[in-house]
Amino acid sequence: MxxxxxxxxxxxxxxxxxxxxxxxxxxxxxxATAAGVAEPEGYQVKLRLDDSVLDGSGNLTAEAAGYFGIPEAAGNADAPETEQSVYVDSKDSALGSKGWTARLRHKAGDDEYDLTFKYRQDLSDNTLSQDSIDEALAKAKDADFDSSDDNYEPQVNASYATSTLDFSNKKSAECVSDDCAIPSGEKAVELLDEKLPGKLEKQTGGTLEDAGATASQVVTQRTWPVTVDGTEAELEVTAMSGGYFVEITTELAGRGDAADARADLIEALDDEAILRHSDAFKTQLVLDGTL
The missing domain is CATH 1.20.5 (Single alpha-helices involved in coiled-coils or other helix-helix interfaces)
Known part of the structure; x- marks a missing residue:
């Protein structure tokens, strides 16, 4: 036998x-075997803080610096990482209305620009439930974002009232000046258009130039590594729209850990009376020039 x-x-x-x-x-x-839904490569928790943690010059107050464990509060001399960015869209939100954002960024010390094209959709609820994530992944697959595309990094972002599923396409471009300053609005649009992903062009109906896109204000961000009630995170202070946008972010590998970290951070920051009960998604605020 x-x-x-x-x-x-x-x-x-x-x-x-x-x-x-x-x-x-x-x-x-x-x-051909049909591609399956994408799998999130990570989870990010983003919470907005009240700008009362800053003094009139945009530096952390001594009390806030002490709470976050940042030495030398005066001038925040603990060498934060710095970066500058512009976002691009048209007046009628040609990108945003289709779930897209486009950003050009320069990190201090780098010899090139970072270009990020992101497709975002809201989760059906803000609990980080598996059902809501599975539903979002299925919708993303219908929009041509699935496991077969290695050009996009899927990530779940959880804030105070809203959670999203993001697909980021990251590229780079050569600096246009010796000091790698952020280029003029027209040049920024041109650099982004040169690396425009096919999915974005298809879903929005053309290039950034076709849409009449313009660049936002230049925003400057400072970032410090911090620990909040045992959770390792980053404190980000962004100068924009004549004021400051302050947030705490942390990245986790799993859904359960992200849900726990968000709950712990909300409780700890609320106890200090420095948590703003609103989302920490600032792209549209930058484009609108508001806070």
Whole structure:
């Protein structure tokens, strides 16, 4: 029985191989396997803080610096990472209305610009439930974002009142000046257009120039590593719209850890009376020039 079984198996394998070779010879393409839904590569928690943690010059107050464990509060001399960015969209929100954002950024010390094109959709609820994430992933697949596309990094972002599923396409561009200053609005649009993803162009109906897109104000962000009630995070202070946008962010690998971290951070920051009960998504605020 074993010998017969082995001969049968070999015969079947030979038949399959012969059939496949014949199919290729005849120009018959193999049947493609449908791609599955994407899998989030990580989770980010973003919470907005009240700007009362800053003094009139935009530096952390001594009390806030002490709470976050940042030494030398005066001038915040603990060497924060700094970066400058512009966002691009048209007056009628050609990108935003389709769920897209486009950003050009320069981090201090880098010799190139970072370009990020992001597709975002809201989760159906803000609990980070598996059902809400699965639903968002299924909708994303219908929009051509699935497991077969390695050009996009899927990530879940959870804030105070809203959670989103994001797909980020990250590229780079050469600096246009020796000091890598943020380029003029028209040049920023041009640089982004040169690396425009096909999905964005297809879903919005054309290039950024076609849409009449313009660049936002230049915003400057300072970032410090901090620990909040045992949770490692980053404190970000962004100068924009004549004021400051302050937020805490932390990244987790799993859904459960992200849900726990958000709950812990909300409780800890609320106890200090420095949590703003609003989302920490600032792209549209930058484009609108508001806070």
């Amino acid at each position: 074993n010998k017969i079984g082995k001969r049968t198996f070999r015969g079947s394998a030979g038949f399959v191989a012969a059939f496949a070779a014949g199919a290729l010879t005849l120009g018959i393409a193999p049947v």
